[in-house]
Amino acid sequence: xxxxxxxxxxxxxxxxxxxxxxxxxxxxxxxxxxxxxxxxxxxxxxxxxxxxxxxxxxxxxxxxxxxxxxxxxxxxxxxxxxxxxxxxxxxxxxxxxxxxxxxxxxxxxxxxxxxxxxxxxxxxxxxxxxxxxxxxxxx
Amino acid sequence: xxxxxxxxxxxxxxxxxxxxxxxxxxxxxxxxxxxxxxxxxxxxxxxxxxxxxxxxxxxxxxxxxxxxxxxxxxxxxxxxxxxxxxxxxxxxxxxxxxxxxxxxxxxxxxxxxxxxxxxxxxxxxxxxxxxxxxxxxxx
DNA sequence: GTTACTGCAAAGCTTTTGCATCCCT
DNA sequence: AGGGATGCAAAAGCTTTGCAGTAAC
Numbered sequence: 001x002x003x004x005x006x007x008x009x010x011x012x013x014x015x016x017x018x019x020x021x022x023x024x025x026x027x028x029x030x031x032x033x034x035x036x037x038x039x040x041x042x043x044x045x046x047x048x049x050x051x052x053x054x055x056x057x058x059x060x061x062x063x064x065x066x067x068x069x070x071x072x073x074x075x076x077x078x079x080x081x082x083x084x085x086x087x088x089x090x091x092x093x094x095x096x097x098x099x100x101x102x103x104x105x106x107x108x109x110x111x112x113x114x115x116x117x118x119x120x121x122x123x124x125x126x127x128x129x130x131x132x133x134x135x136x137x138x139x
Numbered sequence: 140x141x142x143x144x145x146x147x148x149x150x151x152x153x154x155x156x157x158x159x160x161x162x163x164x165x166x167x168x169x170x171x172x173x174x175x176x177x178x179x180x181x182x183x184x185x186x187x188x189x190x191x192x193x194x195x196x197x198x199x200x201x202x203x204x205x206x207x208x209x210x211x212x213x214x215x216x217x218x219x220x221x222x223x224x225x226x227x228x229x230x231x232x233x234x235x236x237x238x239x240x241x242x243x244x245x246x247x248x249x250x251x252x253x254x255x256x257x258x259x260x261x262x263x264x265x266x267x268x269x270x271x272x273x274x275x276x277x278x
Numbered sequence: 279g280t281t282a283c284t285g286c287a288a289a290g291c292t293t294t295t296g297c298a299t300c301c302c303t
Numbered sequence: 304a305g306g307g308a309t310g311c312a313a314a315a316g317c318t319t320t321g322c323a324g325t326a327a328c
Contacts, residue, residue: 015302015307036292051310056293058308070214072267075318077292078214090259101256117240120229120270127266128211131259154282154327175317190285195318214293216317 002028005067012065022047023058027068027082033089033098035077073098073128088127094136101129140167144206151204161186162197166207166221172228172237174216212237212267227266233275240268 002024006016022043032038040055059080062068069081073091079098081089088101141163145155161182171177179194198219201207208220212230218237220228227240 013307017302017308019309049310052292053294053311054309072211072213074211075209075217090256090261092259093262099257099259117229117268117270118238119273120231120238120268121276122229122268122270123232124269125266126269127264129256129259129261130263130265131256131261133259137260152282156283156327158284188285191317192286192319193284196283 005062008065008067009061014061014065019043019047019050019054020058020061022050023055023062027080030082031100033071033079033081035079037077039080069124069126071098071126071128088129090129090131090133092131092133092136094132097133099133144201147204147206148200153200158182158186158189158193159197159200161189162194162201166219169221170239172210172218172220174218176216178219208263208265210237210265210267227268229268229270229272231270231272231275233271236272238272 002021005024006021009016009020023039026039026042027034034042036052036055036059039059040050040052043050043055059068059070063070063080066084067082069084071079071081071089073079073089081100083100087103090099090101091097092099141160144163145160148155148159162178165178165181166173173181175191175194175198178198179189179191182189182194198207198209202209202219205223206221208223210218210220210228212218212228220239222239226242229238229240230236231238
């Protein structure tokens, strides 16, 4: 799983460092949509020398190369999603959690339509539902 | 146009101050999707005493009461849209401009569907297209 | 007269930058 | 050996907060 991303980074002439592997490993299969600080704090235990600058450098590199999605959801911070398949997100303003929302077939806008918009070249699309989740609705 | 918003603020027990009126007047019909700094810099001329704190206070009040949309598009800043009708946005990463994208009938997800999502209560929806606009595509 | 709002300054956070050192290739 | 990556610290932005004074109602 990570091998594919490592291969792609190598193809791009980017170096494979322990720090980058650690970030990739942390993100692999992670559906919590962590922020840079979340990543940093989690890796700090295993890699005490890890710095925020390296986390930012790594997520930027991954995002620029399509291996990671950047999710601008609130004004507080950026969140990241290693799942680059076409899907949306739901953000609960009460608990702050971010949920994946996968299109149920007919509802999604076809990718072909999104590729051209008012004559603009579409590079990416983000759709966010601001919700109150089940857990929070019950108080 | 502004009268409707003033009325709503009054109904909510909020005070109508010259600063709030100035912000409302600036935003009325404004399709540039300004940031807080944009609003501040524009009003500074006419209202030299205006402060950023007041701009933030005002846009927060307006957004909380549904008179203004908050657009989290980049990690740089929040942008605001006085047009609260159902529509999306396109952000050009080259020039930084934000364009309105109105649904062309069939394409939009019906509001009724958005009101319930995986059992979550949907409060708002934001869809952003990250694009390269016509002007920038031509270099 | 109350209560909320304003404005200023300071603080808080996230993110970026500069630079010397390090290490992947 | 070379060039990118790391890590530290400082800086830069945006946004928030505290508080005294002020103005709307």
